[in-house]
Amino acid sequence: MKAGVRNLVTIFIAMLLTVLLPVLPVQAARPELQIEIRDHLFYPSVVKVPANTKIKLVVINRDPTPEEFESYELNREKVIMGGQKAIIFIGPLAPGVYPFFGEFNPKTAQGKVIAE
Amino acid sequence: MKSIRIFLLIALLSTITLVNFIAALHGYRASMAEAERLFDRQVIGTALLLAAIPVNERAPLVVKENDQLAFQVWSRDGKLLMRSDNAPTDPIGDASDGFAESNFSGFRWRVYSHAADDGRSIRVAERVDLRFRLADEVVLQSVVPILLGLPVAGLLIWLVIGRGLASLRQLTGELRRKRAEDLTPLALASPPEELLPLVDSTNALLERLQASFDRERRFSADAAHELRTPIAAIQVHADNLANSLEHSGAEAPDSLWQLQQSIERMAHLVEQMLNLFRMTPEHYPARFESIDLHRMARDVVAKLYPAFARREQEIELRGQAAFIQGDRFALVLLLQNLLNNACKYTPEGGRITVAVNQREKCVELEVCDSGPGIPADARERVFERFYRVGGDRHESRVPGCGLGLSIVHHIAELHRARITLGTSPLGNAQLPGLMVTVCLPLPATDVPGRNAKVRLETNSEKNQDESRRA
Amino acid sequence: MLLTSVILVLREVLEAALLLSILLAMSQYTGLAARWILMALAGGILGSIAYGASIGTVSEMFEGMGQELLNAAMQFVIYGLLLVIGMLLIWNRDGKQQYLKLLQWCMALAVALATLREGSEVYVYMIAFRHQIDSLQSVMLGALIGAGIGFSIGALFYYLLVGLARKRRLVVALVLLTLVAAGLCLQATQLLEQADWLPAGPPLWDSSALLPENSLVGQLCYALLGYEASPTLLAVSAYLGGLMLMALLLWATWMKTPSESGREVSNEFA
Incomplete structure (x- = not known):
């Protein structure tokens, strides 16, 4: 039953998206960085990235509970379910410090991106 | 806007919710900040205490601590002198003095770095999640009542608005209850x-x-009153003319007879008009007394008996003595009008019954005839002034002015009585007959007044084509 | 946890509630029965549960970009619906009662989609705390406060709109719908940037010190005007583009409606 619903949803979404897919941009190789979430903490909690470059941020949620990667400074927001991996592109950033946090556990899940 | 009450409830509740919740949030935030400051002061106190403890510099001392707190004491040259068992051997926090947050041992900590006078660096850390939860639990208790109060506020607002709109409701009710006249x-x-x-x-x-x-109204009444005298004069003159013609041996012409008939009808009309205006509940100075309706009916029947006899109609009075509070003159008029109608519309040789019965809440006067009755769809209208079933040209050709039932209605109103029209048990398929039921309330339950209310009920049974004058 | 809940729930509820109150006021304006609202909300809530439950699957689609792409697609669809709603409202401004069924369905779909998108996040948030009894009370209270503030603003906003004079009401609603729609374009663009489907530049400005996005006023501006504290050039262009396109189309419709050609336009559209 659940799988059926999932398939239906998948098909529906795929149909929706095909409308939006006239030009699939070629994704150039981006510098990649990995962040893990464990016990509602980011590892590492401080990420240094080159300034003025688009970065591929891979966030892996090792917790069983969902988390939402959120940053007002980076204008990013993405739900990551328990045990899932999410890819978030950030930047290009001017040099500076950009805090991010897990919206579901904002007290402990805190980190920052430092663009240099 | 469908309802003022719902609008006010939603608008007020929204405003209260908005203001209260935002205030609660501010309160929460301020209390949390205060709690944080309190925790920070404790951490600083611990750091100062640690700074005051002399430590053996050779072997690092590991002290057992609870989960919430961790600390390290570093010597001037960067050697770990003392630490809690939950603190790592690497330096925690920033080297700079003051508070900072960092992750270690699987938790996030708020770390206070303190440089002691002797050059030692003391780091005291407190777990962010625990101290936050502790503060949250305490502060939350002050927020809960605001939320719980909301349904209470909603209920109170609902009641208060209802109270506030009471006079509006009263006005609406007053207007709705008002009769047309x-x-x-x-x-x-x-x-x-x-x-x-x-x-x-x-x-x-x-x-x-x-x-x-x-x-x-005054104009009509005055006009009727003023017409009375000349009509009486004309009547006298016409009678004189007939008499003198008779004396002179000449035969009175047919037109004179018709003239006399017309004068009589006119006199009747003027009399009925005067009766109608006299019986207007607003104007009639009713004098209520205890009356035996059965006895009164008997008197009226006796008085009108010649008319029934002339038409060879059979009239019967049933029932027993029943006392009501009523106006004698008005009730006699009512009986006269009902019986006159019955007599007029019942064909020659027909039957009429009058019954007076004591019921549970009223005295019931019932007049049945074996005439053509009133069609169900006309029953509402027969009480209107000058309304006659089928208009002026109807089959029965009975003279009438269309005021009789209006007068009956006024008198019923005067006595807070209920009139019901229906088909008569004396009727048959061709002539269903009319049954008029007047329910006069018993004296004990009611004091008749001028704001008395009449309910008109018509039994819609058969739809008849036969016409009838009111 | 309370503040987190408040901010999270408020942001989602406010967006949906404001759109709902504008459309509800317009529904009242055209004399539509408000029954569609129940249908739309029920559909939206069921949809958000379905979406929230399958968000893991969605995320893995399109090389992990399913979430961004689906959300962006929904934003664009809502944009289109708002555009159609605006035009239908203009056609109906003289009480012509044309295409009311279509209007009703567009409104229902727009509200349902908005509820679905916002509701799914709340749903995921709630299931995250399902088993954490110690913070559950705080989370629930926060959610209640957030929802309370959001719906209260929505209700007051509705009465504000309904209280306006008839002609002004339509104009105000159209302006608001256009701003909301433009905000949707901006959000969709940001999502596509996040998915690396659109090139991203540095932020054009940073007004977070002036008006932080996570403040109440910031949230209100975000929901109503599509406020973003540090948008990129592309996002701003999308905002302005969406704004101009809708404004232009609505203006053209407005200009054409009273004349005879209004009918032709509507036929073309249908």
């Missing part, structure tokens, strides 16, 4: 400022309406 001013006990203009202008309108009604 009741033009007395609205009596609203101390209307609120907002409704005062409405009540005043409505009353002014009613007053103007009443004045114009009065003028019309």
